[in-house]
Amino acid sequence: MKLLLWHWGRRGGGPMYTYEMARALSTLPSLQVHLSLSRQSELLKESQELGLPGWPVDTYTGPMDALRASLRLPRLRRKFSAYLDRERFDWVCCTMTHLWNPFMLKGVRQSGARYLLVLHDARHHPGERYPLLGRMLKSEVNRADLVVTLSEYVRSQAIETFKLQPANVCVIPHGPFFYGRPRTPASAPPAKMPMRLLFFGRILPYKGLDLLVEAMRLLKRDFPEVKLIVAGQGNLGEGNRKALAELGAKVVNRWLASEEVSAIIAEGDLLVAPYTSASQSGVLPLAYAHALPVVATEVGGLREQVLPGVTGLLSGPPDPASLARTIARVISDPALYARLSAGASEYAAQSIAWPGLARQLASAMEQTGKRMSSPHRLRPVPA
Numbered sequence: 001m002k003l004l005l006w007h008w009g010r011r012g013g014g015p016m017y018t019y020e021m022a023r024a025l026s027t028l029p030s031l032q033v034h035l036s037l038s039r040q041s042e043l044l045k046e047s048q049e050l051g052l053p054g055w056p057v058d059t060y061t062g063p064m065d066a067l068r069a070s071l072r073l074p075r076l077r078r079k080f081s082a083y084l085d086r087e088r089f090d091w092v093c094c095t096m097t098h099l100w101n102p103f104m105l106k107g108v109r110q111s112g113a114r115y116l117l118v119l120h121d122a123r124h125h126p127g128e129r130y131p132l133l134g135r136m137l138k139s140e141v142n143r144a145d146l147v148v149t150l151s152e153y154v155r156s157q158a159i160e161t162f163k164l165q166p167a168n169v170c171v172i173p174h175g176p177f178f179y180g181r182p183r184t185p186a187s188a189p190p191a192k193m194p195m196r197l198l199f200f201g202r203i204l205p206y207k208g209l210d211l212l213v214e215a216m217r218l219l220k221r222d223f224p225e226v227k228l229i230v231a232g233q234g235n236l237g238e239g240n241r242k243a244l245a246e247l248g249a250k251v252v253n254r255w256l257a258s259e260e261v262s263a264i265i266a267e268g269d270l271l272v273a274p275y276t277s278a279s280q281s282g283v284l285p286l287a288y289a290h291a292l293p294v295v296a297t298e299v300g301g302l303r304e305q306v307l308p309g310v311t312g313l314l315s316g317p318p319d320p321a322s323l324a325r326t327i328a329r330v331i332s333d334p335a336l337y338a339r340l341s342a343g344a345s346e347y348a349a350q351s352i353a354w355p356g357l358a359r360q361l362a363s364a365m366e367q368t369g370k371r372m373s374s375p376h377r378l379r380p381v382p383a
Contacts, residue, residue, distance in 0.1 A: 001031050001365065002088070004113070007095045008038045008059050012202075013282045014096035015043040016177045016258070017118070021095060023050055024358035031362060034087065036080075042258055055083050059100070066099070073103050081107030089113040091365050094140075096120055102136045105143050114145040114372070116365060121279045122149070122157035125206045138162060146368045148361065150174045151280040151301030168368070172360045174280055174305070176289035176348040177261075194225035195331050198268025198292070201283045203234025203253070208274035208297065213243045214320035215274065215327065220247070223331055231256060231264045265290045270330055270337075276318045278302045284312075288348035293340035295326050310343040 003025065007018040018037070026033045035054035037047055040061055048054070057076060060066040084092070084107050092108045093116040094101060108115050117140060124130060141147060141162045147169045149155040155171050158164060199212055209230070219226050228249040230236075236244070236253055244251055256264060271287035273296035280301030284294050294312030296302045306312045315326035330337050 001090045001362070001369075002034075003031050003365070004034045004036060004084075004087070004089045004092045005095055006036045006092055007041075008036070008057060008098045008100060009096055010038055010040045010059065010061070011042045011255070011258075013120075013177075014098075015041045015047070017175075017282070018095040019043050019047050019050075020175055020177065020354050021358060021361070022047065022052060024354035025362065026050060026052055027355065028358060028362055034089070036083075055080075073100065076100075077103055077107060080104050081110065084108060084111035084113060090369070091116055093361070093365075094118065097137060097140060099133075099136075101140055105140060109143065114365075114369065115143060116146045116148060116368075117141060117144040118148045118150070119154065119158055120150060122154050122161050125204070125279075126277050145372065146170070146364060148172050148364065151304050153301040153304065154279045157279075167371075170364050172357055172364070173352050174282055174285050175352050175354045175357050176285035177282060178289055194227050195223070196227045196229060196267060196269045197327065198265070198271050198287075199228065199230045199232075199274070200264065200268070200271065200286075201232045201281070203230075203232045203236060206275060206277040207234075208276045208318060209236070209240055211276065211297075211318055211320050211323060212272055212274040213240055213247070215324040216247050216249075217243075218320060218324035219327060219331075222328065226331065229264070229267055261286075262290075265292065268292055270295060270327070271312075272323075272327065273297065273302060274315075274318065274323055275299055275302060280305055285348060285352055288344040288352075291341045291345040293330065293337065293344050295323070295330060297323065307343070307347065310340070311347050312340055312344065 005018055005022050007014050009015055022033060022035055025031055033052050035047060035052050037044055037056050038059040039056045040059050060069040090113060092113045095118045147158060147164065149158055149169065149171050150173060152171050155169050158169055159166055199209060203209060216228055228247060230244060230249055231252040233255040271292045271294045273281060273284060273294060275297055278300035284305045287294055288311060294306055296306050296312065296314055297318045298314040298316050306314050308314055313326050315323045
């Protein structure tokens with residue numbers, strides 16, 4: 001089976017997901033894997049070192065450059081279509097949607113390839129409203145022959161939102177990102193320093209930083225030595241900025257390059273995900289790969305990613321008091337921490353390891369191909 005992995009994003013989870021999946025898929029003897037990536041991707045060098053054939057493209061480096069680059073879309077579409085016609089792929093798999101995808105999908109269909117979309121989010125998060133992007137995503141989803149989601153939560157949303165046939169939407173969990181060498185599982189909480197809580201990732205309203213700040217104030221009453229690290233790009237808000245300073249938190253409020261991530265993760269002892277809404281999170285598998293247990297609110301796909309008592313604890317619905325109590329359980333129980341740390345590391349290495357996820361993806365394409373005599377759109381569920 002000849003497969004093109006396609007992602008033209010520049011940074012963040014998309015390039016890393018594509019790299020890890022490409023590396024795992026390339027080991028399967030039943031597949032011939034090609035890559036189409038942006039030359040502006042922060043992981044272009046690492047991806048090219050996999051030695052896979054590919055078709056890189058120039059995209060853009062920022063909003064203003066994107067406007068200028070869009071003038072090249074007609075020519076790029078012709079070149080992409082010619083590449084697809086020449087290579088005659090069985091499947092084109094988009095690992096994460098991109099602003100330019102809708103302009104390229106006609107060429108995918110005309111080449112005779114089936115189209116697989118890895119759908120990370122089926123709906124906008126609370127506070128986000130992008131009507132045009134929503135319509136573009138709907139068009140892309142309904143042109144796909146197979147949709148893969150990263151959680152059952154998003155699968156249900158996708159079926160309802162886009163009126164898809166359930167048989168053509170499958171779940172393959174999010175794998176762990178390895179930014180550098182994962183550390184060995186901790187056997188106990190740090191003995192010579194205070195417990196360090198880590199909030200990591202893009203800072204957006206639904207990530208619940210406000211909630212964590214309030215939980216930290218409660219924790220400080222019984223655990224005055226506990227430390228907080230907040231690392232990621234986004235608007236902290238003046239209130240949070242002042243509160244974090246009062247709490248003595250370490251704040252790294254900027255985009256972190258891929259080579260910086262491992263060092264930041266190594267500074268933490270416990271990842272806290274106080275989200276008020278979630279599809280799923282790539283940060284949780286990242287923590288597991290570095291033997292960090294997780295305390296998360298019980299929302300969306302986080303319910304599926306945290307195995308209570310094995311990889312972490314769920315604190316219940318978003319609430320500062322319940323979040324503080326759950327974190328306190330981990331801080332005050334060294335045996336629990338050690339068990340969760342070991343469980344997180346094992347879960348990353350076994351249950352959600354990339355070789356297994358790659359085999360699931362290959363199997364999903366094979367089974368879908370057998371059901372279809374020719375490529376076609378996903379049929380809407382009758383009203």
